[in-house]
Amino acid sequence: MTIARALTIAGSDSGGGAGIQADLKTFTVLNVYGMSALTAITAQNTLGVHGIYNLPMEAVEKQIDAVITDIGVDAVKTGMLSQASIIELVSAKVKQYRLSNLVVDPVMVAKGGARLLEQSAQDALITHLLPLAAVVTPNIPEAEVLTGMTIRNVKEMREAANRIREFGPQTVVVKGGHLSGEAVDVIYDGSTFRELQGARVDTRNTHGTGCTFSAAITAELAKGAKVTDAIAVAKQFITCAIEDSLELGGGHGPTNHWAYGKRRQI
Ligand SMILES: Nc1ncnc2c1ncn2[C@@H]1O[C@H](COP(=O)(O)OP(=O)(O)OP(=O)(O)O)[C@@H](O)[C@H]1O
């Protein structure tokens, strides 16, 4: 049996709903062997981020080298990268190991407003990492930062996807979670625009939706899926996870990483 392998390079969320924890849960439910290289540790729960502790560059580099040189990877995702120096390191590793199935979730700010990427690192993301990405998955505020646009509707999401693609990623997914109305995501691969429609679920338990969505894309790519199919599965995965989200903690609760797998068994 071949075992699909995925690596997440991201921050730890002690609350378990976002970051590395969301990624590994998603990989597991999608039958992919998950590995992690931590960039930072956050003290975090459903109420917010209470502390951020960046790991030394050497620690990030050694984790990536250790898993790739021994176990190997079929797909990689990045989440919270925190600083320009880590973005440069990760970009160098992607080139060194010729990692082609790279999903970049350009995490910048947590839902409660805490910065997970230093402002000075935004340029590094555009210059070094986006050109290497097979898929990049900005939410609306991230797409606004990357383009300098204001995004209020699907037409402007398309325009943003077009501009972000000029930075070099093969496929751009602008996620519509932050707009009102339907939860529509816009996909652009340089030739065709697609829209993935999803009913908006009325819940405050949306902590880690973006991490989970990009992890599901990564897992499907690791198994050999085509990019459009991987994104379609990820949309189903996150919709199930939000519909059955978990009432935990006193703030924005986590999504339900089991939900997609359970429904497929029924
Ligand atoms: N209330 C909702 N109902 C249904 N789908 C949603 C809802 N909120 C977000 N989504 C979907 O979840 C996915 C993630 O989008 P979102 O814009 O929330 O990401 P994000 O802001 O990066 O998340 P986070 O920063 O919490 O990790 C997208 O497919 C989006 O359409």
Ligand SMILES: Cc1ncc(CO)c(N)n1
């Ligand atoms: C560690 C971490 N990564 C990403 C996000 C974005 O949801 C978060 N809240 N925490």
